[in-house]
Amino acid sequence: ADLTTQFLELPLKNPLMNASGVWCSVASQLEALAESAAGAMVSKSCTLQPRDGNPEPRYRVINGERTFGSINSMGLPNEGFAYYLRYAQRHDYEQKPLFMSISGLTLDDNLTMVDSLKDAVIPALLEVNLSCPNVPGKSQIGYDFDAMDTLLAEVSSGYQRPFGVKLPPYFDMAHFDEAAEILNRYPLVAFVTCINSIGNALVIDIDSETTLIKPKDGFGGLGGDYVLPTALANVNAFYRRCPEKTIIGCGGVKSGTEAFLHLLAGATLVQIGTSLYEEGPGIFPRVLDELAAIMDDKGYKTIADFRGKLKTIA
Numbered sequence: 001a002d003l004t005t006q007f008l009e010l011p012l013k014n015p016l017m018n019a020s021g022v023w024c025s026v027a028s029q030l031e032a033l034a035e036s037a038a039g040a041m042v043s044k045s046c047t048l049q050p051r052d053g054n055p056e057p058r059y060r061v062i063n064g065e066r067t068f069g070s071i072n073s074m075g076l077p078n079e080g081f082a083y084y085l086r087y088a089q090r091h092d093y094e095q096k097p098l099f100m101s102i103s104g105l106t107l108d109d110n111l112t113m114v115d116s117l118k119d120a121v122i123p124a125l126l127e128v129n130l131s132c133p134n135v136p137g138k139s140q141i142g143y144d145f146d147a148m149d150t151l152l153a154e155v156s157s158g159y160q161r162p163f164g165v166k167l168p169p170y171f172d173m174a175h176f177d178e179a180a181e182i183l184n185r186y187p188l189v190a191f192v193t194c195i196n197s198i199g200n201a202l203v204i205d206i207d208s209e210t211t212l213i214k215p216k217d218g219f220g221g222l223g224g225d226y227v228l229p230t231a232l233a234n235v236n237a238f239y240r241r242c243p244e245k246t247i248i249g250c251g252g253v254k255s256g257t258e259a260f261l262h263l264l265a266g267a268t269l270v271q272i273g274t275s276l277y278e279e280g281p282g283i284f285p286r287v288l289d290e291l292a293a294i295m296d297d298k299g300y301k302t303i304a305d306f307r308g309k310l311k312t313i314a
């Protein structure tokens with residue numbers, strides 16, 4: 001099977017990449033991703049100034065007879081925008097595309113970062129995170145449609161080149177419609193990444209009768225197996241509603257099977273979070289081999305043979 005693909009006319013060796021926040025916070029991790037088999041990569045969502053984030057424990061896998069997923073309330077810890085811009089300025093774009101994720105604490109901070117990125121004149125692709133669920137006191141822009149509209153208008157006029165957004169999961173058809181209606185008013189929004197973690201879940205340890213993580217009384221973003229059906233729904237909902245935009249799928253990918261499903265649902269690229277956190281960048285060749293085997297079994301030679309071709313029941 002041929003796993004090559006394209007993203008906004010850029011040729012990629014394959015459709016896999018990391019999810020922002022996982023294995024991408026410091027230079028050594030970014031360099032490991034650059035060396036890995038991933039077709040693309042994204043840096044940790046950054047704020048203008050460095051942040052320590054929330055107190056630990058703030059990330060946990062949820063295990064039974066196997067790992068079902070993860071819960072995190074990192075709290076947007078990052079080295080600050082200038083650090084990731086420095087990495088982006090020395091990244092080898094021939095090796096693979098680099099996305100830079102920003103998640104400013106204020107509209108002004110986001111616009112300041114956007115201006116600096118625009119002036120840096122580098123091929124990094126901008127992913128504006130509208131969906132961090134873990135900064136105490138900050139609600140998610142993705143769930144405030146007026147704030148989302150204002151931010152997209154301001155970033156469009158400030159950046160004046162294609163960019164993308166990282167969306168939270170939506171759970172209601174009216175919300176898919178309203179979010180897509182806003183996105184479709186901004187032609188510079190070239191891609192949409194669905195989904196971020198399912199926010200403010202609560203995982204409890206029965207033996208200790210205690211929450212698994214410390215921040216926010218144990219409330220945190222859910223990832224892994226638990227979120228796959230919601231992730232596929234959001235990928236397909238925006239794939240149907242935003243025909244001019246490219247969809248990046250994220251959520252519940254741990255093998256070739258879930259990568260295939262995200263592509264079938266309409267994703268062009270597929271991000272891996274929880275499973276990458278647990279397995280490391282060695283996950284990429286494994287998932288690529290599994291995806292190629294599925295394509296061979298089904299007689300698909302290229303990703304274009306099945307991408308977006310999800311069938312419904314007549």
Ligand SMILES: O=C(O)c1[nH]c(=O)[nH]c(=O)c1I
Nearest residue numbers: 073074075076132134197221
């Ligand atoms: O807590 C975090 O740092 C975090 N955690 C997530 O699950 N999604 C996000 O976008 C972020 I910015």
